[in-house]
Amino acid sequence: MKTYIALFRGLNVGGQNMLPMQALVAILESLGLGQVKTYIQSGNAVFRSDKANVAPLSEQIGAAIKQHQGFEPQLVLLELAELEQAMRVNPFPEAETQPNTLHLNFLLSAPTNPDLNALAAIKKDNERYSLINQVFYLHAPEGIGRSKLAAQAEKRLGVAMTGRNWRTVCKLVELAKA
Structure with missing residues (x-):
């Protein structure tokens, strides 16, 4: 059994794509996923599954939510080891002491032509960023x-x-390991 972390995009934000966490747990359990836990209302779930291929599992989860809720959210599905790796390679470890200021943005796919120069032109002097793999x-x-x-x-x-944010990422890893 593998431990997975599902990061849903745009759930329960601004009255859109409303999905109570109890309903999300029920949907995930109906797919045969085990030890389902959620964290805050913005769409974070941790579960265990014997399925080894992430892409079909992600599609299955999206389709089940659409069937039950009428919308299909985008999601990033990570194995626990992938989330831990994203934490290990954090290029700003000194910012971990201010966990609400450090953000990990998980890309739904690899960028083919990122415009990093445009980002450099608009960043504030005290802001820092880095694109590493799909984070x-x-x-x-x-x-x-x-x-x-x-x-x-x-x-x-x-x-x-x-x-x-860093606090949420740490909490998800903690839940996944519990």
């Missing part, structure tokens, strides 16, 4: 709400993504 790391000491870099990252990378 866009962003340290925004003033928060992402006022950050042009955070607002433009997805467009400039050319790939949809879903972000989690």
